[in-house]
Amino acid sequence: MLFRGFILSCQETEKMLRKKIYLQIILIFFTFKGFAQDTLSLSRAVRASLANNYDIIISGYDQKIAQNNNSWGNAGRYPSVVFNAAQTNSWANINTPGSFLAGQIERHGVAGNIDLAWVLFDGFKVNINKRRFEKLEQLSNGNAAVIVEGTVQSVVLGYYQVLLERERLNVYEKILKLSKDKYELAKLKKDIGTASEFDLLQARNDYLSDSTNYLYSRLNFQNAVRNLNLLMAVDSEKNYSFNDQLNFSGIDFVRDTLYAKMISNNQTLRNQYINQAILRENVKFQRSNLFPRISINTGMNAGLTYLDREGQPVRTGDSYDFYANLSLSYTLFNGGRIKRGIENAELEAEMDSVGIQQQIFLMKNQLASFYDLYNIRRNIFALSEENLKTAEAELSLAETKYRTGNFSAFDYRQVQLSYLNVALQRYQLIYDLIDVHTSLARITGGILDMR
Numbered sequence: 001m002l003f004r005g006f007i008l009s010c011q012e013t014e015k016m017l018r019k020k021i022y023l024q025i026i027l028i029f030f031t032f033k034g035f036a037q038d039t040l041s042l043s044r045a046v047r048a049s050l051a052n053n054y055d056i057i058i059s060g061y062d063q064k065i066a067q068n069n070n071s072w073g074n075a076g077r078y079p080s081v082v083f084n085a086a087q088t089n090s091w092a093n094i095n096t097p098g099s100f101l102a103g104q105i106e107r108h109g110v111a112g113n114i115d116l117a118w119v120l121f122d123g124f125k126v127n128i129n130k131r132r133f134e135k136l137e138q139l140s141n142g143n144a145a146v147i148v149e150g151t152v153q154s155v156v157l158g159y160y161q162v163l164l165e166r167e168r169l170n171v172y173e174k175i176l177k178l179s180k181d182k183y184e185l186a187k188l189k190k191d192i193g194t195a196s197e198f199d200l201l202q203a204r205n206d207y208l209s210d211s212t213n214y215l216y217s218r219l220n221f222q223n224a225v226r227n228l229n230l231l232m233a234v235d236s237e238k239n240y241s242f243n244d245q246l247n248f249s250g251i252d253f254v255r256d257t258l259y260a261k262m263i264s265n266n267q268t269l270r271n272q273y274i275n276q277a278i279l280r281e282n283v284k285f286q287r288s289n290l291f292p293r294i295s296i297n298t299g300m301n302a303g304l305t306y307l308d309r310e311g312q313p314v315r316t317g318d319s320y321d322f323y324a325n326l327s328l329s330y331t332l333f334n335g336g337r338i339k340r341g342i343e344n345a346e347l348e349a350e351m352d353s354v355g356i357q358q359q360i361f362l363m364k365n366q367l368a369s370f371y372d373l374y375n376i377r378r379n380i381f382a383l384s385e386e387n388l389k390t391a392e393a394e395l396s397l398a399e400t401k402y403r404t405g406n407f408s409a410f411d412y413r414q415v416q417l418s419y420l421n422v423a424l425q426r427y428q429l430i431y432d433l434i435d436v437h438t439s440l441a442r443i444t445g446g447i448l449d450m451r
Helices: 002-033 042-052 054-069 125-192 197-232 255-265 267-290 337-403 409-443
Strands: 080-094 103-121 293-309 312-329
Touching: 042 054, 042 125, 042 197, 054 125, 125 197, 125 267, 125 337, 125 409, 197 409, 255 267, 255 337, 267 337, 337 409
Parallel strands: none
Antiparallel strands: 080 103, 103 293, 293 312
Protein backbone atom coordinates (compact mmCIF):
# COMPACT_ATOMS: atom_id res chain seq x y z
CA MET A 1 0.00 0.00 0.00
CA LEU A 2 2.81 2.38 0.81
CA PHE A 3 4.42 1.69 -2.53
CA ARG A 4 1.10 2.22 -4.34
CA GLY A 5 0.59 5.50 -2.50
CA PHE A 6 4.04 6.61 -3.53
CA ILE A 7 3.24 5.74 -7.16
CA LEU A 8 0.01 7.76 -7.08
CA SER A 9 1.79 10.72 -5.53
CA CYS A 10 4.40 10.61 -8.24
CA GLN A 11 1.73 10.52 -10.93
CA GLU A 12 -0.04 13.55 -9.45
CA THR A 13 3.12 15.67 -9.45
CA GLU A 14 4.53 14.33 -12.69
CA LYS A 15 2.98 16.96 -14.95
CA MET A 16 3.92 19.81 -12.61
CA LEU A 17 7.53 18.62 -12.32
CA ARG A 18 7.84 18.03 -16.04
CA LYS A 19 6.62 21.54 -16.80
CA LYS A 20 9.11 22.97 -14.30
CA ILE A 21 11.99 21.09 -15.95
CA TYR A 22 10.86 22.18 -19.40
CA LEU A 23 10.73 25.81 -18.29
CA GLN A 24 14.23 25.62 -16.84
CA ILE A 25 15.65 24.03 -19.96
CA ILE A 26 13.91 26.56 -22.23
CA LEU A 27 15.11 29.45 -20.08
CA ILE A 28 18.69 28.21 -20.23
CA PHE A 29 18.38 27.57 -23.95
CA PHE A 30 17.40 31.18 -24.63
CA THR A 31 20.09 32.39 -22.25
CA PHE A 32 22.56 30.38 -24.28
CA LYS A 33 21.23 31.93 -27.47
CA GLY A 34 21.78 35.33 -25.87
CA PHE A 35 25.51 34.69 -26.01
CA ALA A 36 25.38 35.18 -29.77
CA GLN A 37 25.78 38.94 -29.34
CA ASP A 38 29.42 39.20 -30.29
CA THR A 39 31.75 36.72 -31.95
CA LEU A 40 35.01 36.18 -30.10
CA SER A 41 37.99 34.52 -31.76
CA LEU A 42 41.20 33.47 -30.04
CA SER A 43 43.27 36.19 -31.72
CA ARG A 44 40.75 38.83 -30.66
CA ALA A 45 40.75 37.55 -27.09
CA VAL A 46 44.55 37.75 -26.99
CA ARG A 47 44.55 41.29 -28.39
CA ALA A 48 42.00 42.39 -25.83
CA SER A 49 44.05 40.93 -22.99
CA LEU A 50 47.24 42.60 -24.22
CA ALA A 51 45.44 45.94 -24.37
CA ASN A 52 43.56 45.71 -21.06
CA ASN A 53 45.49 43.40 -18.75
CA TYR A 54 46.47 45.31 -15.60
CA ASP A 55 49.78 43.50 -15.10
CA ILE A 56 50.82 44.41 -18.63
CA ILE A 57 49.84 48.05 -18.09
CA ILE A 58 51.84 48.18 -14.86
CA SER A 59 54.87 46.60 -16.54
CA GLY A 60 54.63 49.32 -19.19
CA TYR A 61 55.26 51.93 -16.50
CA ASP A 62 58.31 49.98 -15.32
CA GLN A 63 59.61 49.97 -18.89
CA LYS A 64 59.12 53.74 -19.14
CA ILE A 65 61.00 54.30 -15.87
CA ALA A 66 63.90 52.14 -17.05
CA GLN A 67 63.94 54.00 -20.35
CA ASN A 68 64.07 57.36 -18.56
CA ASN A 69 66.95 56.17 -16.37
CA ASN A 70 68.98 55.07 -19.40
CA SER A 71 70.68 58.39 -20.18
CA TRP A 72 74.19 59.83 -20.11
CA GLY A 73 73.05 62.49 -17.70
CA ASN A 74 71.87 59.89 -15.22
CA ALA A 75 75.15 58.00 -15.70
CA GLY A 76 77.11 61.11 -14.60
CA ARG A 77 78.75 62.29 -17.83
CA TYR A 78 77.59 65.91 -17.64
CA PRO A 79 78.40 68.58 -15.03
CA SER A 80 75.95 69.92 -12.50
CA VAL A 81 75.25 73.66 -12.37
CA VAL A 82 73.65 75.10 -9.25
CA PHE A 83 72.48 78.65 -8.62
CA ASN A 84 72.08 79.89 -5.04
CA ALA A 85 70.65 83.20 -3.88
CA ALA A 86 70.12 84.66 -0.40
CA GLN A 87 68.71 87.90 1.00
CA THR A 88 69.83 89.03 4.49
CA ASN A 89 68.48 91.67 6.89
CA SER A 90 69.75 92.88 10.27
CA TRP A 91 68.90 95.67 12.74
CA ALA A 92 71.23 97.01 15.45
CA ASN A 93 71.33 99.79 18.06
CA ILE A 94 74.97 100.88 18.49
CA ASN A 95 75.87 103.13 21.48
CA THR A 96 79.59 102.39 21.65
CA PRO A 97 81.69 105.60 22.11
CA GLY A 98 84.11 106.16 19.27
CA SER A 99 82.24 103.87 16.87
CA PHE A 100 82.12 105.10 13.32
CA LEU A 101 78.52 103.98 13.11
CA ALA A 102 76.24 104.76 16.02
CA GLY A 103 72.51 104.80 16.52
CA GLN A 104 69.84 102.75 14.76
CA ILE A 105 71.55 100.79 12.00
CA GLU A 106 69.89 98.68 9.33
CA ARG A 107 71.84 96.38 7.06
CA HIS A 108 70.32 94.69 4.00
CA GLY A 109 72.14 92.43 1.56
CA VAL A 110 71.69 90.19 -1.47
CA ALA A 111 74.16 87.45 -2.39
CA GLY A 112 74.23 85.06 -5.31
CA ASN A 113 76.33 82.12 -6.37
CA ILE A 114 76.67 79.99 -9.50
CA ASP A 115 78.59 76.76 -9.02
CA LEU A 116 79.63 74.21 -11.64
CA ALA A 117 80.87 70.79 -10.51
CA TRP A 118 82.15 68.23 -12.98
CA VAL A 119 83.79 64.87 -12.40
CA LEU A 120 86.40 64.55 -15.14
CA PHE A 121 87.49 61.02 -14.31
CA ASP A 122 86.18 58.48 -11.83
CA GLY A 123 87.61 55.17 -12.89
CA PHE A 124 85.37 54.81 -15.99
CA LYS A 125 82.23 54.74 -13.80
CA VAL A 126 80.29 56.89 -16.27
CA ASN A 127 80.60 54.34 -19.08
CA ILE A 128 79.96 51.48 -16.67
CA ASN A 129 76.80 53.15 -15.34
CA LYS A 130 75.54 53.78 -18.87
CA ARG A 131 75.99 50.13 -19.82
CA ARG A 132 74.23 49.09 -16.60
CA PHE A 133 71.28 51.36 -17.38
CA GLU A 134 71.09 49.88 -20.88
CA LYS A 135 71.00 46.36 -19.43
CA LEU A 136 68.43 47.38 -16.84
CA GLU A 137 66.21 48.71 -19.62
CA GLN A 138 66.63 45.43 -21.49
CA LEU A 139 65.79 43.53 -18.31
CA SER A 140 62.67 45.64 -17.80
CA ASN A 141 61.59 44.86 -21.36
CA GLY A 142 62.35 41.19 -20.75
CA ASN A 143 60.27 41.13 -17.57
CA ALA A 144 57.41 42.74 -19.48
CA ALA A 145 57.78 40.06 -22.16
CA VAL A 146 57.46 37.34 -19.50
CA ILE A 147 54.23 38.94 -18.29
CA VAL A 148 52.94 39.11 -21.86
CA GLU A 149 53.81 35.45 -22.46
CA GLY A 150 52.07 34.41 -19.24
CA THR A 151 49.00 36.44 -20.19
CA VAL A 152 48.86 34.94 -23.67
CA GLN A 153 49.19 31.42 -22.29
CA SER A 154 46.41 32.03 -19.76
CA VAL A 155 44.11 33.50 -22.42
CA VAL A 156 44.77 30.62 -24.82
CA LEU A 157 43.94 28.05 -22.16
CA GLY A 158 41.00 30.14 -20.92
CA TYR A 159 39.61 30.39 -24.44
CA TYR A 160 39.89 26.65 -25.06
CA GLN A 161 38.41 25.99 -21.63
CA VAL A 162 35.29 27.81 -22.88
CA LEU A 163 35.23 25.63 -25.99
CA LEU A 164 35.71 22.53 -23.81
CA GLU A 165 32.79 23.45 -21.57
CA ARG A 166 30.67 24.21 -24.63
CA GLU A 167 31.36 20.74 -26.07
CA ARG A 168 30.63 19.15 -22.71
CA LEU A 169 27.36 21.05 -22.63
CA ASN A 170 26.48 19.74 -26.10
CA VAL A 171 27.17 16.16 -24.99
CA TYR A 172 25.00 16.55 -21.90
CA GLU A 173 22.31 18.14 -24.07
CA LYS A 174 22.40 15.14 -26.40
CA ILE A 175 22.13 12.71 -23.49
CA LEU A 176 19.31 14.80 -22.01
CA LYS A 177 17.38 14.60 -25.28
CA LEU A 178 17.80 10.83 -25.37
CA SER A 179 16.62 10.57 -21.77
CA LYS A 180 13.63 12.75 -22.54
CA ASP A 181 12.72 10.58 -25.54
CA LYS A 182 13.16 7.46 -23.44
CA TYR A 183 10.97 8.96 -20.72
CA GLU A 184 8.24 9.84 -23.22
CA LEU A 185 8.45 6.36 -24.71
CA ALA A 186 8.24 4.78 -21.26
CA LYS A 187 5.07 6.74 -20.54
CA LEU A 188 3.59 5.60 -23.83
CA LYS A 189 4.48 1.97 -23.10
CA LYS A 190 3.02 2.33 -19.62
CA ASP A 191 -0.24 3.62 -21.05
CA ILE A 192 -0.56 0.69 -23.45
CA GLY A 193 0.52 -1.80 -20.81
CA THR A 194 3.84 -2.93 -22.23
CA ALA A 195 5.95 -1.31 -19.50
CA SER A 196 5.71 -1.37 -15.73
CA GLU A 197 5.50 1.53 -13.30
CA PHE A 198 9.06 0.71 -12.23
CA ASP A 199 10.31 1.20 -15.82
CA LEU A 200 8.57 4.59 -15.92
CA LEU A 201 10.10 5.69 -12.63
CA GLN A 202 13.52 4.56 -13.74
CA ALA A 203 13.24 6.53 -17.00
CA ARG A 204 11.98 9.54 -15.06
CA ASN A 205 14.90 9.31 -12.63
CA ASP A 206 17.39 9.16 -15.53
CA TYR A 207 15.73 12.20 -17.09
CA LEU A 208 15.96 14.18 -13.85
CA SER A 209 19.59 13.16 -13.35
CA ASP A 210 20.55 14.21 -16.88
CA SER A 211 18.68 17.50 -16.43
CA THR A 212 20.77 18.20 -13.32
CA ASN A 213 23.99 17.37 -15.15
CA TYR A 214 22.98 19.68 -17.97
CA LEU A 215 22.31 22.56 -15.57
CA TYR A 216 25.68 22.12 -13.87
CA SER A 217 27.41 21.91 -17.25
CA ARG A 218 25.71 25.12 -18.28
CA LEU A 219 27.00 26.78 -15.11
CA ASN A 220 30.54 25.57 -15.84
CA PHE A 221 30.31 27.10 -19.31
CA GLN A 222 29.18 30.46 -17.92
CA ASN A 223 31.98 30.43 -15.33
CA ALA A 224 34.54 29.67 -18.05
CA VAL A 225 33.32 32.71 -20.01
CA ARG A 226 33.55 34.86 -16.87
CA ASN A 227 37.10 33.66 -16.27
CA LEU A 228 38.02 34.54 -19.86
CA ASN A 229 36.51 38.00 -19.38
CA LEU A 230 38.62 38.39 -16.26
CA LEU A 231 41.76 37.55 -18.23
CA MET A 232 40.78 40.11 -20.86
CA ALA A 233 39.94 42.68 -18.14
CA VAL A 234 36.42 43.29 -19.47
CA ASP A 235 33.00 43.13 -17.87
CA SER A 236 32.55 39.67 -16.36
CA GLU A 237 28.96 39.43 -17.67
CA LYS A 238 29.82 40.21 -21.29
CA ASN A 239 28.59 37.44 -23.57
CA TYR A 240 29.91 36.10 -26.87
CA SER A 241 29.40 33.48 -29.50
CA PHE A 242 32.33 31.19 -30.26
CA ASN A 243 32.65 29.97 -33.83
CA ASP A 244 35.94 28.16 -33.30
CA GLN A 245 35.90 24.41 -32.80
CA LEU A 246 37.70 22.40 -30.15
CA ASN A 247 40.08 20.59 -32.47
CA PHE A 248 43.76 19.80 -32.47
CA SER A 249 46.03 19.06 -35.41
CA GLY A 250 48.93 16.84 -34.52
CA ILE A 251 52.39 18.41 -34.78
CA ASP A 252 55.56 16.35 -34.77
CA PHE A 253 58.30 17.73 -32.55
CA VAL A 254 61.99 16.84 -32.36
CA ARG A 255 63.37 16.98 -28.84
CA ASP A 256 66.78 18.34 -29.83
CA THR A 257 65.16 21.11 -31.87
CA LEU A 258 62.94 22.04 -28.93
CA TYR A 259 65.98 22.12 -26.65
CA ALA A 260 67.86 24.44 -29.00
CA LYS A 261 64.88 26.77 -29.18
CA MET A 262 64.58 26.77 -25.40
CA ILE A 263 68.23 27.76 -24.93
CA SER A 264 68.04 30.58 -27.47
CA ASN A 265 64.44 31.83 -27.15
CA ASN A 266 63.19 31.19 -23.62
CA GLN A 267 62.48 34.64 -22.19
CA THR A 268 63.22 33.68 -18.60
CA LEU A 269 66.68 32.47 -19.61
CA ARG A 270 67.20 35.62 -21.66
CA ASN A 271 66.42 37.70 -18.61
CA GLN A 272 68.90 35.74 -16.54
CA TYR A 273 71.60 36.31 -19.16
CA ILE A 274 70.89 40.04 -18.99
CA ASN A 275 71.05 39.94 -15.21
CA GLN A 276 74.39 38.12 -15.51
CA ALA A 277 75.70 40.97 -17.70
CA ILE A 278 74.51 43.50 -15.08
CA LEU A 279 76.42 41.65 -12.37
CA ARG A 280 79.55 41.63 -14.54
CA GLU A 281 79.23 45.39 -14.94
CA ASN A 282 78.94 45.63 -11.17
CA VAL A 283 82.31 43.89 -10.89
CA LYS A 284 83.80 46.55 -13.16
CA PHE A 285 82.12 49.26 -11.11
CA GLN A 286 83.70 47.96 -7.92
CA ARG A 287 87.10 47.77 -9.60
CA SER A 288 86.79 51.39 -10.71
CA ASN A 289 87.26 52.37 -7.05
CA LEU A 290 90.94 51.45 -7.50
CA PHE A 291 91.42 54.50 -9.74
CA PRO A 292 91.74 58.13 -8.61
CA ARG A 293 88.91 60.64 -8.85
CA ILE A 294 89.54 63.92 -10.67
CA SER A 295 86.97 66.71 -10.52
CA ILE A 296 86.70 70.41 -11.26
CA ASN A 297 84.67 73.01 -9.40
CA THR A 298 84.21 76.52 -10.73
CA GLY A 299 81.79 79.37 -10.28
CA MET A 300 81.17 82.96 -9.25
CA ASN A 301 80.03 84.69 -6.05
CA ALA A 302 78.36 88.12 -6.11
CA GLY A 303 76.85 90.29 -3.39
CA LEU A 304 75.15 93.67 -2.81
CA THR A 305 74.97 95.43 0.59
CA TYR A 306 72.85 98.42 1.69
CA LEU A 307 73.46 100.24 5.02
CA ASP A 308 71.00 102.66 6.65
CA ARG A 309 71.48 104.71 9.86
CA GLU A 310 68.40 106.24 11.47
CA GLY A 311 66.60 106.42 8.15
CA GLN A 312 69.50 107.91 6.21
CA PRO A 313 71.54 105.89 3.67
CA VAL A 314 75.09 105.44 4.79
CA ARG A 315 76.66 103.38 2.05
CA THR A 316 76.02 100.68 -0.48
CA GLY A 317 78.51 98.20 -1.82
CA ASP A 318 78.90 95.25 -4.09
CA SER A 319 81.40 92.46 -4.52
CA TYR A 320 82.05 89.53 -6.75
CA ASP A 321 84.66 86.91 -7.31
CA PHE A 322 85.42 83.93 -9.54
CA TYR A 323 86.94 80.64 -8.62
CA ALA A 324 88.17 77.50 -10.35
CA ASN A 325 89.37 74.50 -8.38
CA LEU A 326 90.80 71.19 -9.55
CA SER A 327 90.85 68.29 -7.13
CA LEU A 328 92.26 64.80 -7.12
CA SER A 329 91.40 62.12 -4.58
CA TYR A 330 92.76 58.62 -4.25
CA THR A 331 91.97 56.07 -1.57
CA LEU A 332 95.17 54.78 -0.06
CA PHE A 333 93.57 52.63 2.59
CA ASN A 334 90.02 52.10 3.87
CA GLY A 335 90.23 48.84 5.76
CA GLY A 336 90.03 46.63 2.67
CA ARG A 337 86.49 47.72 1.72
CA ILE A 338 87.37 48.13 -1.96
CA LYS A 339 88.92 44.69 -2.17
CA ARG A 340 85.98 43.08 -0.38
CA GLY A 341 83.56 44.91 -2.65
CA ILE A 342 85.32 43.51 -5.72
CA GLU A 343 85.41 39.99 -4.31
CA ASN A 344 81.74 40.07 -3.32
CA ALA A 345 80.72 41.36 -6.76
CA GLU A 346 82.69 38.54 -8.42
CA LEU A 347 81.11 35.97 -6.11
CA GLU A 348 77.61 37.29 -6.90
CA ALA A 349 78.35 37.00 -10.62
CA GLU A 350 79.62 33.44 -10.22
CA MET A 351 76.66 32.50 -8.06
CA ASP A 352 74.28 33.84 -10.70
CA SER A 353 76.16 31.84 -13.35
CA VAL A 354 75.60 28.66 -11.34
CA GLY A 355 71.94 29.65 -10.97
CA ILE A 356 71.64 29.88 -14.76
CA GLN A 357 73.09 26.39 -15.15
CA GLN A 358 70.65 25.12 -12.55
CA GLN A 359 67.77 26.80 -14.37
CA ILE A 360 68.81 25.22 -17.66
CA PHE A 361 69.06 21.82 -15.98
CA LEU A 362 65.56 22.12 -14.50
CA MET A 363 64.06 23.45 -17.72
CA LYS A 364 65.64 20.66 -19.75
CA ASN A 365 64.00 18.13 -17.45
CA GLN A 366 60.70 20.00 -17.69
CA LEU A 367 60.96 20.12 -21.47
CA ALA A 368 61.53 16.36 -21.60
CA SER A 369 58.44 15.80 -19.44
CA PHE A 370 56.31 18.04 -21.66
CA TYR A 371 57.65 16.31 -24.77
CA ASP A 372 56.88 12.80 -23.53
CA LEU A 373 53.48 13.84 -22.19
CA TYR A 374 52.60 15.43 -25.52
CA ASN A 375 53.41 12.28 -27.48
CA ILE A 376 51.57 10.03 -25.02
CA ARG A 377 48.48 12.24 -25.17
CA ARG A 378 48.60 12.23 -28.97
CA ASN A 379 48.58 8.43 -28.99
CA ILE A 380 45.76 8.28 -26.45
CA PHE A 381 43.80 10.85 -28.46
CA ALA A 382 44.12 8.73 -31.60
CA LEU A 383 42.66 5.80 -29.67
CA SER A 384 39.88 7.96 -28.27
CA GLU A 385 38.84 8.94 -31.80
CA GLU A 386 38.24 5.30 -32.67
CA ASN A 387 36.60 4.71 -29.30
CA LEU A 388 34.17 7.57 -29.90
CA LYS A 389 33.18 6.25 -33.32
CA THR A 390 32.45 2.87 -31.74
CA ALA A 391 30.47 4.46 -28.89
CA GLU A 392 28.40 6.56 -31.32
CA ALA A 393 27.56 3.51 -33.43
CA GLU A 394 26.71 1.51 -30.32
CA LEU A 395 24.46 4.31 -29.02
CA SER A 396 22.61 4.58 -32.32
CA LEU A 397 22.12 0.83 -32.47
CA ALA A 398 21.00 0.66 -28.84
CA GLU A 399 18.46 3.45 -29.40
CA THR A 400 16.97 1.59 -32.36
CA LYS A 401 16.79 -1.70 -30.46
CA TYR A 402 15.26 -0.01 -27.42
CA ARG A 403 12.51 1.59 -29.50
CA THR A 404 11.69 -1.74 -31.07
CA GLY A 405 11.65 -3.48 -27.70
CA ASN A 406 14.76 -5.58 -28.28
CA PHE A 407 16.87 -3.83 -25.67
CA SER A 408 16.24 -3.33 -21.99
CA ALA A 409 16.03 0.14 -20.44
CA PHE A 410 18.88 -0.75 -18.08
CA ASP A 411 21.20 -1.82 -20.89
CA TYR A 412 20.23 1.24 -22.94
CA ARG A 413 21.12 3.47 -20.01
CA GLN A 414 24.51 1.80 -19.67
CA VAL A 415 25.20 2.47 -23.33
CA GLN A 416 24.22 6.11 -22.84
CA LEU A 417 26.58 6.49 -19.90
CA SER A 418 29.35 4.76 -21.80
CA TYR A 419 28.93 7.17 -24.71
CA LEU A 420 28.85 10.09 -22.27
CA ASN A 421 32.15 9.08 -20.68
CA VAL A 422 33.85 8.44 -24.02
CA ALA A 423 32.70 11.75 -25.52
CA LEU A 424 33.69 13.76 -22.45
CA GLN A 425 37.05 11.99 -22.33
CA ARG A 426 37.73 12.83 -25.98
CA TYR A 427 37.10 16.54 -25.51
CA GLN A 428 39.14 16.55 -22.32
CA LEU A 429 42.02 14.91 -24.23
CA ILE A 430 41.85 17.65 -26.87
CA TYR A 431 42.11 20.30 -24.17
CA ASP A 432 44.94 18.42 -22.46
CA LEU A 433 46.82 18.28 -25.77
CA ILE A 434 46.36 22.02 -26.23
CA ASP A 435 47.53 22.53 -22.65
CA VAL A 436 50.79 20.61 -23.06
CA HIS A 437 51.35 22.09 -26.53
CA THR A 438 51.00 25.54 -25.00
CA SER A 439 53.52 24.60 -22.31
CA LEU A 440 55.97 23.47 -24.99
CA ALA A 441 55.45 26.71 -26.89
CA ARG A 442 55.99 28.76 -23.72
CA ILE A 443 59.19 27.01 -22.63
CA THR A 444 60.69 27.27 -26.15
CA GLY A 445 59.79 30.93 -26.53
CA GLY A 446 57.07 30.45 -29.17
CA ILE A 447 53.92 31.17 -27.14
CA LEU A 448 53.30 34.48 -28.95
CA ASP A 449 52.99 32.59 -32.24
CA MET A 450 49.80 30.95 -30.94
CA ARG A 451 47.83 34.19 -31.13
